[in-house]
Amino acid sequence: MAAGRPCSTVGLSHSTDYLETSPLKLIAEHFPLPCSLRELVLKRYTPAKTAANNEQPMPLEELLQYLKNIDSFDLTPLEAVLLQTEAIGDPALPTTQQTAILQWLGTALQNWQQSFPLEQPLASELHPLHALAAALAVTDPNFLIPGAHPVHRLLDTLQARAIGWHSRLGRAGAATQQQIAKTVERALAWFDDTDTDLAAICTELAAVVQRDQARAGRMAQRVVEAEQGRIKSADARRQAAQMINTALEKFQAPEAIGAFLTGPWYASAQLVVLKFGSDSKPWEKMIATTDTLLDSLQTVEEPADNRRQYIFEVVTQLPKDISHLLLSLQHDSEALEDAVGLIEFTHLRVLRNQPLELGQIAAIDVGDEDIAKGEGDHFDALDRVEVGQWWRVDLGDGEPLRLQLALKLEREQQLLFTNQAGIKALQQSYRDFAELLARQKVTALHCGASFSTSLASAAGIDSTEQLGILVDAAAVLPGGMAVEEPAEYFGQEAIDESIEHIEQYAVDEPVEQTRQEAPDEPAPVADTNVEPDLPMGTWLGFHDGDKPLMAKLAVHDREKDNYIFVNRKGIKILQLSKEVLLQMMDDGLIDILQTSSTFRDKVTQAQRQTEE
Template sequence: MHNDGNVVPLHKAATDQANASPLARLPVILLQVRDKAAQQLRHGLQELFDNADDTLFEMADRAQNNVDQNTFFEAMRDLRLKRKSIERGFLEKLFEAFVGLVQYDPAPAIAQAVAYVPPADTCRDDLERTLALEAMVAKAGNRDGFALGQLTARLNVLLGKRLDDRSNPLGPAMLCEYFLESGRNLGVEIKVKLIILKLFERYVLSEADQLYAEANQLLAATGVLPELKPAPARRALDQATASIQATPEPGVAQMDESVQEVFAALQELLLHVRGSVVPTLEASAETQPISTRDLLRLLSHLQHYVPAGTQDDFDLRNHLEQLLTRVSVKSGKSRVVGVADEDVINLVAMLFEFILADRNLPESLKTLIGRLQIPMLKVAVLDKSFFSRSSHPARRLLNEIAAAAMGWGSCDDYQRDSLYLRIEQVVQRLLSDFVDDPAIFSELLAEFLAFTSDERRRSELLEQRTRDAEEGRAKAELARRRVEQALNEGLLGKVLPLTVVEFVQQAWSKVLLLTCLKHGEHSSEWRQGLQTMEQLIWSVQRHTDPDAAMQLLALVPDLLKALRDGLNSAAFDPFATSEFFSQLEALHLQVFEGFGEKAGQPWPGLADEQPAMVAVEEHIILPCAEEGPLEAAPLALAPNDPGVLRVEQLRLGAWVEFLEDEDNSVRCKLAAIVQPGDKYIFVNRTGMKVLERTRVGLALEFQRGAVRELDDTLLFDRALESVIGSLQRLNRGK
């Protein structure tokens, strides 16, 4: 078939389009991951909108005035009209994010809506939305961080890029950004937006574990880090009861019922440890449970005698048993703790056994945190939602204290440290002031969050300066090596006047270095600087070609101008510049006079005017900006080496502990990974740099156990998960 000149064959057009499309550069397995995720996310969005009508109708039905009622009805109508466009926009954003993986480095593309810190004069609506988003992302990260971290590590290996969890296109931060962007044209009030965000968390983010599990499974099956162990099943607490980790909304009718269901599930597990809090009397025919009020009175008595030293010798159940014995002797009846209260006592005691044995908490702070056992027990006796509501103020206070303590390094003068003093103040307030009003926990939580927020802002500022300094240092090192390479390519193997060699090495190298840093090695300015250096070297060499004289004559004016401009841009010493140009002029005159002479003949002129010549035979090494730059370790490790895999899984912001010897360790956070040399920069909790390691060096330390990653998930959640696991194993063994 004849093809007209203006007609492109169909198969060729399709091929060209495919080659031009970014999707053509995405690995096939990544397209499968994207499509599988899109299918689940579409289903979650559909469930969200299917339930949004009922939720908004209920809110309208409970509205106390016509204005609020109309607000919810209008929101229902707006949501119905824009449902399809929101779903479509969400999936389009998801697809764009995957395309972006092969178009640019996505690390800076962190969800702006989530990471956005509103200015001081921002409206309250934006602040409420930002706080809600931060809480959603943090909750999802704490719950599904293990599987998400594995997925991020696999994407890094597959794409040869360095993503983090917040820029992972399937991470909770990015999913929230897609949803915000796609629903930007919703004309609803902030209270309705918060309700819709809560629905997004319930029907989309809550199922992220399945999303990550399937994505990890697909990638592992095609050989992308198959040796990584699968993420553990959703927390044991969720297995005991689906609502354990739920955060019921205040005012929801089902809240009390949900709390009772959770506590009942825990009581079933605690059945076999009952009887540990009983008076040490002979069995009596008559037993009388003490009331919850009397139990709180006994605990308040014990609360004032909590030792300030180590908690290892303080057995709460033993002390309570002694008090019960005294009460029983005085009353003549065997006074016992009620079943529900005893279950709470046993559960809290087991939780603190885990907390005090937790390796992630610094030893010097365990003593302070251990003294919170009785206040936490009292609030749990008063309010059983302590075990089921992750936003419970007492529970949050314990988690916030543990999170702040994560990067706390012990020192000889630790009792004067601001964080230690603040935690000690919180503990002392609870021991001295908390009787039976849990409101004190909300007050102390607000004060502690304000304190840690100020500390975090200061540390983040210093941490950013540390990152900037390290990245600048790395960029300068890379530019220095590039200039060294250019100088060696231009000078090695040549015999040149010493004046010119010294000028190129000491002066023009600085011009090239500044040009490389400012414009990059692919710029026209860089090419012009190299060309000027090459022309200078050519201009002072002996030439036998008759045409070379005319070339030199034409070259010199532009060469001198380029040299002057370059030296001026580098603020070079004017006196030294003038002296060099005088010497260069003499060299050019001698070159002109020497045209036609044979190579190797002496330069024309008097013997004492002969220029000093030097043969450049050794590689030029420019001085470093700082002494002792860290070079990449010469030892190479296999990509599947266990130590290398541990390093690959280490995410930015992760806390680690370096063990210097048996008695000393350093806790620090991974703040940056900079090139060249894959330098891992670690900072302390104030944001100050404390350690620097190469990728290989860090892998070797993981191999020999000299460094370990700290578990920065919520302390209370980890403790409750561990206790439930232990109780489940105990029950299976009965």
């Protein structure tokens, strides 16, 4: 929700301050997540163990067949499977881990549909992919890493593609429907052929979506430029009319001159504003020439010598200036000559003291094109409405529309919306849109890694802070990343909680030995004032038991002064106090096999070398 233009999809409330509600804090750039959610999923969703799911585990092949046969998508995948087993009296149930994963996926799917909704019937066309996601969730460990699996990216892309679709698009929306139907059909082939290249399907879809969105973006840009051009033209008309009307209020003029001023001269004044701007020298010249022309035509009862000299100078210079500024007639030399000739003929009559029939020329009427600004704080809610945001708009004249804000005109207080194809679909004033907000007729829509975000949220990871804790704690989780920093660097609470997870759920590889100082153990004789010179990540060989044991130093708990060691899978297998560790090293029961300095150690070493 998604590069280029902003787009989002968490459902928002509809009060005037509803935009204060923040969507899920994780954004597309956070995905794929750097570690698996397996432990979090198992902790949150593992059901109470019963005799039934211990004695009658369902073979994986049967589970996949049940998932393939799902035809009721009002239920979660797990509920749909259990409905089928109950209907045929099958006593077998998914394993404990499969149940937890399917429950997590079911929660994520429900959140996804509620927070990132699509219009019917397009939303229903994506439902079969729920079963595919469930099958991959129980067969592919990468599915537990939101954003890493092709199906995650596929659903993310499909939602982003369909966010602007609604039934009233007609032929403009038919291509989207066909594209989604084809993609779903190709992806579901995985049930019959597990070698189906889901990543290639996702890549192809992403390329098509990117191309279509780029085309729509160009169309929307043309709409924006056309609207901005219309506004500039309206501004130019107002400024030109105001300039000429101001001059006509001060001076009377012959009817023919009045027709010239309100005709080709008015058109030329607009072009000068558009081409050079209202702060330019040509525009200043335009204003001065208008005043000079009208002033030179005024009748003076007893003209002084300097007045006559002034008229001679005007007669000489003014036709040149008018000819240069008549931009609207530059393409028509004959019309230009006629206009200049009218001015010269009128001046000739003035020089001959022939009376002119002067009269008050009617002002130019440009209509009331100004849009009044709202007063007070009535439109405060619109301050946070951003260009690029998608909206579901119910105008009460049929099915709701899905529109993207393409232009926000602050001075005119107008909002311009385009549809999925980039075509102008709606233009509303701030006041009208604010009223729709108050009447709960508009809803903000969001996109951008929508399904991946829902998976993370269903496991309790919906903010960057929680993601940071997860990444740090993953160092001591099964299958997690290696710990490279001491405990206080990322929070003792996270480590303790992670270790609790391991001790509760790491049943595939139990702790082999726990070497802690026993109550009857003889007091260590090692010097306890010495710190073990062991960087985090150091591999040690222990040969104090019946068979040698290899472990890596993962955490130094400075508060308890304990050292925690893990195996290659990141599972805790040893916890030793500093006294016991030093004593074993003094006794020769520990071999240092490999050291791995942390980044912090390397930086400190470099600083010391620099100081030396």
